[in-house]
Amino acid sequence: MTDQQKIDFIQDAIAKLFGKILIITPDQVLVELTLDSLDIVELQMYYEDAHDIIIDDFVSIKTVQDLMDCMA
Secondary structure, eight states: OOHHHHHHHHHHHHHHHHOOOOOOOTTOBGGGGTOOHHHHHHHHHHHHHHHTOOOOTTOOOOBHHHHHHHOO
């Protein structure tokens, strides 16, 4: 998956899960996008379900790049 595909997936997931249309960049902090910690976990779980994988629970996801780094 390319970085652009990852960003597109995250933007689409945010729109679907939270009804927010956002333009994101890798360096953005997720809470600054009005996503709280539960939203971030929900994004992670959405990716896991869509790609049938499990992301390590000990990974600290704070930025868009952190989430991208977890994506295959």
